[in-house]
Amino acid sequence: MQHIIDRFISYVTIDTQSDPNNPAFPSTEKQWDLAHLLVDELKQIGLSDITLDDNCYIMATLPSNVNHQVPTIGFVAHIDTSPDYTGTNVKPQIHPNYDGMDIILNTEENIVLSPSYFEDLLLYKGQTLITTDGTTLLGADDKAGVTEIVSAMEYLIQHPEIRHGEIRICFTPDEEVGKGAHKFDVAKFGAEWAYTMDGSQVGELEYENFNAAGAVVTINGKIVHPGYAKGKMINSMLIAKDFIAALPQNEIPQETTGYEGFFHLCDMQGEVEKTTLEYIIRDHDMELFENKKNQFKQVAKDLNKHLGQELVQIEIKDQYYNMREKVEPVIHIVNIAEEAMKELDIKPLIKAIRGGTDGSQLSYMGLPCPNIFAGGHNFHGRYEYVPAESIVKAMNVIVKIAELTAEKYR
Known part of the structure; x- marks a missing residue:
């Protein structure tokens, strides 16, 4: 040996x-x-x-x-x-x-x-x-x-x-x-x-x-002097917080096992003007996998509707099956x-x-x-x-x- x-x-x-x-x-x-x-x-x-x-x-x-x-x-x-x-x-x-x-x-x-x-x-x-x-x-x-x-x-x-x-x-x-x-x-x-x-x-x-996909969420904000920011500043990091909170909180790696899939936030880079979130999306079942990707897209769509402008952009790429x-x-x-x-x-x-x-x-x-x-x-x-x-x-x-x-x- x-x-x-x-x-x-x-x-x-x-x-x-x-x-x-x-x-x-x-x-x-x-x-x-x-x-x-x-x-x-x-x-x-x-x-x-x-x-x-x-x-x-x-x-x-x-x-x-x-x-x-x-x-x-x-x-x-x-x-x-x-x-x-x-x-x-x-x-x-x-x-x-x-x-x-x-x-x-x-x-x-x-x-x-x-x-x-x-x-x-x-x-x-x-x-x-x-x-x-x-x-x-x-x-x-x-x-x-x-x-x-x-x-x-x-x-x-x-x-x-x-x-x-x-x-x-x-x-x-x-x-x-x-x-x-x-x-x-x-x-x-x-x-x-x-x-x-x-x-x-x-x-x-x-x-x-797992069926696997990688996703990048890009959130655009607007920086102005904080003392004169009312009605003008858009803090992309706060929008990122809302995006994260809108996904199912029990569908994350530390809360799942066996055949249960998840959304995993694996990297986050942010400042007022721009924040980027990197996710991986996983599920063994192909139908549930497609549902998760659609759910991810829907969160972005709902946030943009609430904000009244297209500030949240997402890119999803399948990785393997x-x-x-x-x-x-x-x-x-x-x-x-x-x-x-x-x-x-x-x-x-x-x-x-x-x-x-x-x-x-x-x-x-x-x-x-x-x-x-x-x-x-x-x-x-x-x-x-x-x-x-x-x-x-x-x-x-x-x-x-x-x-x-x-x-x-x-």
């Missing part, structure tokens, strides 16, 4: 944070640092057809070692980390034989990872936890997935007695800013189906996700993953993703792509952690899927 821990640490200590405000591909130059390292590593372990294209997509092949026809399958993970929290100077902390008590991440700043708040920690008593030092995110999302795929390919190469068909792997940039699949060459990849290794808790197996529509017709690919977990004594947790993965977009591009656990918890922040044992279990699931696929098509 130490070899896998060392591999994971080598990845997370490379800053690959993506940038939602940069239209370039990839959105940050530093993603190339990990990409080049991975290309070298894939060569060292013995993969073939290794490519790194101009957009920072890495692809490689593990050739089949059987004589009969087996569908080419793929495994996908992303190399970037979230812009929500800094990924600069990550200093992973390793905690062997976790005792179920509080973990002090940072003594100086009194930052504590506690099971009293993060109850999932108690699932991993006795295991080796890898955490942050409390000042950065960890990057298990999705460098745990990258570790699992590389390690599984290495294992299969080292154990030729495990029979498998051709396997394609891909590491993508910019997943965290919604662009991970935008320049993915599905035809070049050449797989019949694939799996993203981008889930959380051990056992997660997902083929449903629920992959269920594309995966259900080939549900056997989910069944294979479920069977693989059961054979490894891992209880499958089949549920809907309250988010999205590259797989949701890839499924609509012709590559059905369910999502499998990568093992991490508390993504995108200082309390992120991953049990080393979970990384190993996910690696074993990849190996078992490859083996089962070859058996079923014998």
Whole structure:
């Protein structure tokens, strides 16, 4: 297991944070640092057809070692980390034989990872936890997935007695800013189906996700001297307050779970003359998703009517859709993953993703792509952690899927 821990640490200590405000591909130059390292590593372990294209997509092949026809399958993970929290100077902390008590991440700043708040920690008593030092995110999302795929390919190469068909792997940039699949060459990849290794808790197996849209609300005001403002000033920030209050107060991330959708205000920039609100809109059900977008537009319309002028402008762009529509017709690919977990004594947790993965977009591009656990918890922040044992279990699931696929098509 130490070899896998060392591999994971080598990845997370490379800053690959993506940038939602940069239209370039990839959105940050530093993603190339990990990409080049991975290309070298894939060569060292013995993969073939290794490519790194101009957009920072890495692809490689593990050739089949059987004589009969087996569908080419793929495994996908992303190399970037979230812009929500800094990924600069990550200093992973390793905690062997976790005792179920509080973990002090940072003594100086009194930052504590506690099971009293993060109850999932108690699932991993006795295991080796890898955490942050409390000042950065960890990057298990999705460098745990990258570790699992590389390690599984290495294992299969080292154990030729495990029979498998051709396997394609891909590491993508910019997943965290919604662009991970935008320049993915599905035809070049050449797989019949694939799996993203981008889930959380051990056992997660997902083929449903949110329908997603991003929305920008621009509110125009008018600035005049506050001492002479009566009847003249229009404070865009106060109109923004009214816009926020007009949306359902119980349809926000912290008030919803399961299949419930939400409106999430994720950024706000304002002054008297102009305020901008950035939202994401989510729902698993397409009809409810369309209703939410229409409700959003109606709030702007009602405010403008009340104000007597068009001061509130909105722009809504769809981002991705629920992959269920594309995966259900080939549900056997989910069944294979479920069977693989059961054979490894891992209880499958089949549920809907309250988010999205590259797989949701890839499924609509012709590559059905369910999502499998990568093992991490508390993504995108200082309390992120991953049990080393979970990384190993996910690696074993990849190996078992490859083996089962070859058996079923014998």
